[in-house]
Amino acid sequence: MSAASRALQRSNRTPQLDRRMPQRLNRTRGRAALLTSGAAVAALLLSACGSGGTKGGGNGAGFVTGTDGIATVAKADRIPAPDLSGETIDGKQLDVADYKGKIVVLNVWGSWCGPCRLEAKNFVKVEADVKDQGVQFVGINTRDTDTGPAVAFEKSYGVTYPSLYDPTGRLMLRFKKGTLNPQAIPSTLIIDREGNVAARSLSALSEEKLRKMLKPILAEK
Template structure:
């Protein structure tokens, strides 16, 4: 095997390993180093005190149904961001709970937004939403560009599924790197919703 072929093979193996590590799974660790200002609770939810939160990055683009969406338009509401893929087993497990809680909190100042990633077309994403009763919008992000906008060392989503709670001021308040049921989702959401 030539040196060039070996280098290409090693690069491909490294890329596959990176994709595997960030793929659909349960649980995970925080990225980055330095003082991130967040605390991981016993329930696997990372939180940041109100005065030390980082602003959410620009999260805008086309939804899986072709409409334009900018998460910044929801400033003043608490936003639940859920990163998911139709191919992801844990995403299918949690979808019913997100659909349920999004309906319960629709008139309480809460907006749910999905970020669909790694689906090669919108067809499976739309089928997933229909099957699981997901009625809130989802940005279509097949290559993961939106996730890369989160600064390293912040509460950036790193696994699929990941869930982030953005406070009324557009700052990331909490994160979970695993599939959630309605009880755990509400444990993340309620404290941020209670903030004035």
């Protein structure tokens, strides 16, 4: 076959390839859309049950992370916590905003999470010590596909404070990027008496560290 004949055949095939391109693009875009829709939750869950999270100094968002991994925000730079309301693991309704005027210790946990089990006894002990000082503990249970294991977890460790049920992480995603948002499981945030996020830890907390997080917020007037 001559070079001219081969060139003609190639030119005749090109329109067929071109006609297939929109279909391929549509399939590619469809897959990309599916991936994007779950990307935020996936990114959060990939960090689940780690020993920590991103740590560092100030990042321009008004907070500074100390060498102990506890990030804090000056009172004047704090922003309000997002809407954190819904059904608890025992089927009741809860809205964290109703605790305004109290300090709220917000702990993100899962019954499947080893570090969560390690810190549970510390939360129970500190909660018992400070609940009469205007401090309310609240959990956010996540990635448990059923409330049964979560309820069993709380019973096993003697947890008496409520926990919102958030299996898909939707409540966690309400925190704005670049703020003191929960980025790992476990994560602990402290919300001040005005409803603003004051401190965060992205790792399991010892009793000593939990008390250290609370102390300056308790001292505020």
